[in-house]
Amino acid sequence: MKRGTFTILCLLLMLTGCWDSNEIEDVGLIIGVGLDYGKDEEFSMTHQYVVPNNIQGIQGGLSTGQPFQNLTLEGESFFEIIRENSLETDRPPNFTHLKSLVVSDELIEKESVRKLISFFLRDHEFRRTVAVFTTKENVATIMEVEPTKEIFPAVQIKELTQNNYKSLEILENTKFSDISKYISEDASFVIPEIEINKDRIRLSGAAIISNKDFKLVGWLNSKEVQGLKWITNTVKSGLVSLTDESDNNTKDHVVLEIIKANTKIDPTLDKGELKVEVTINTTIRLGEDWNIERDVFEPGWNKKINKDAEAHIKRSVEKVISLAQEEYELDFLTISKWVRIKEPAYYEKHKKNWNSIFKDVPISVNVNVDVDGYGTQDLK
């Protein structure tokens, strides 16, 4: 009896056949998606398919044609457009290897990100590591830009931010997971912006998404991104460029490289009034010095650089704070997170009207810079 049951179970298993099996070469791997308004219908969606046969160098053989195919289709909803794909490709689209999602600025200006991303968060094929970008250019055009080092534009776009530890102007990727987190936290956030510069894709600034309706409200340029990076404690390295006025009234460049950086946001309640203290501690190293008068072997040589750097960083941080508090009245600086952690009762009470409170919160910025060296050699 027992054996009979077992046999039947085994046979049942065979009835399924190769259920759900789909060979990898029969799958249309999509590595990039672009969203925009359509010309004829409501939305347009650009799919970047991998065309494996056109990739050079894997199996010798020369191949002609692009290793990717961009398919731009229009429709009423994204899900419908994806299904429409099947009319034009023989391979079922597969989004498990999706790298980046590019959204046009018009789209996020008029439509809530929350609505746009709904489908991508619901479907299981989309990984939560997909990086989201926005652009003022035409989405279909920017996804056609020939990549310089990678094989696919979508990969190139995603990998651009890999250098975020090298420059203060590069934000970390805003991933699907981040967006879903921000939306459920009800927080404002930024999405990195890309543009076409001399036929190459280039990171520029960032788009600010408001937490009121999750639509685009404004832009940050590269300089302002620096301040944002300082305040959100995402600085890993980068350069601080100063203009140094030396004694004989000539202007010299001093470029400092950031070795270590740490930002602490400390909200305190003082008689029911919220005060936020931002403390930035950073260690920098003299990277390039045009002032040949400076003698690094003299004690106290770095005092002036310290002071200048502190002022420089403070200025850029205060710039972005004033943008957030005065111009946009939106907390995209993640201050709310720290208030929630450190003063949970207060935040709970004012969660609903956080934006209106935020714009009047006094934020003080302290920057402590420590110049720890001048590199391997000083010309003296």
Next chain:
Amino acid sequence: MKIRKRSNKQTTVTEQIIEDFHNSSDVQFKSLALPSLDITLVFICDITNKKTIQDLIIAPLLALVNQDEPVNPSSIPSILPVEAIDVVNNREKVNTYLMDGYSIIIASGKAEIVYAINTSKFVKRNTEEPVNEPTISGPRDGFVESIEDNKALIRKHMHSSDLVFERYSVGTEVKTCIELVYLKGKAREELLNEARERIDAIEAEYIGDAGLLEQTISKNKYSTFPELTNTQFPLKVTNALMEGKITILTDGSPTALIAPTTLNMLLQTPDDYYFKWIPASLTRILTYFAAIISFVLPAIYISLISFHHGLIPTDLAISLSKTREGVPFPSVIEAFLMELTIEILREAGIRLPKPIGSTVSIVGAIVIGETAVSAGIVSPMMVMVISFTAICSFTVPNYQLSLALRSIRFFLLFFAAILGIYGMLIALFIISTHLVSLRSFKVPYMEPFAPFRLNQLKDSVIRLFFKQDKKAGKTHE
């Protein structure tokens, strides 16, 4: 000697022998007429040493021919210059002695007295290094086909008075001599009883080799895993005896069977103990790793490539999809084709004589591997996966286990082809359930992993230094 019509009337021993051996040409008789005594010498000419017979039996007896005094049959043992003479009074014994190469002396005076003298000379091989168990620095003597020599080898490697050989004769039609070997005081009594019971229960007609014996006394008939380890290394046997295990030697087979067997034991090689513990442990880890790869890799590859594309890194996924472009079969068929090819090549390599065997591997590697890819029948990645799997399975030290893992590989591949990683996990679940419930001579097969034995783990995936081994041994006693 089961059903043999015995004539009821009184026959002479000579007649009996003629009847029992059916006039076989190699049974030879020689009659000597001594004063008042007829002597018939019987021996099987091919397995006896003629010079011994001549010098030790015939010559001394002939010297008596010219003597006047009558020769007393009972005085024969004192006349012949040999170490041991047995008196035989049983018809069956006579036959056994003859087949063992003894010479039978039938002295027929008033009554018949039968003596047996060992004059055996069997064809045998010198001890050589076992072919399928190569070692780097260990002793290189291996068992041979003669059970006496094998016993001698064990004695040589183990100077202990506790070493006990128990002789059994098995087979209902044709008797084969087997020896149960154990170390008194080390081997548990239950284990010995279990072994004795199983040997007594043998009902086979003929046990020609240790492999046959293994299958007859094994209780896990439906399992692909071996219940007894076979080895041709005396040192492996003595190590096992030291651990309280038992060994069974079979006459005519160069293979010794060790019981009980655990999975852990099958993955050990004697070399593990000859080197310092850190490299030895690393080798052990490597062996375990390779053994696991040797049965899961094709299944994992199939599942990833035809079910879970999202689990492959993007760059690899793209290049895989490029290399598989134009392959006419689904990956499952492709995998089975390649597996089949490898198995055929392996079998061909074993069956063919050695000089041609290497040709087969070259033809296999170049023709099948290279040209099948360029002909577009299989993808290069599949060739890589399958050949890597094959190489991994060669690192499994025990051939029986390697065979078992080969069968499991197909089982897993089948499940993976149906349900992907989910199916593979089902198959792994079935296999591990089976392994955990498996017993070899009442010892859990997965020991020391399940049931978990912490103090035995130091000689499993890793091999710790010996000093600690000794300490653990003391606390045991």
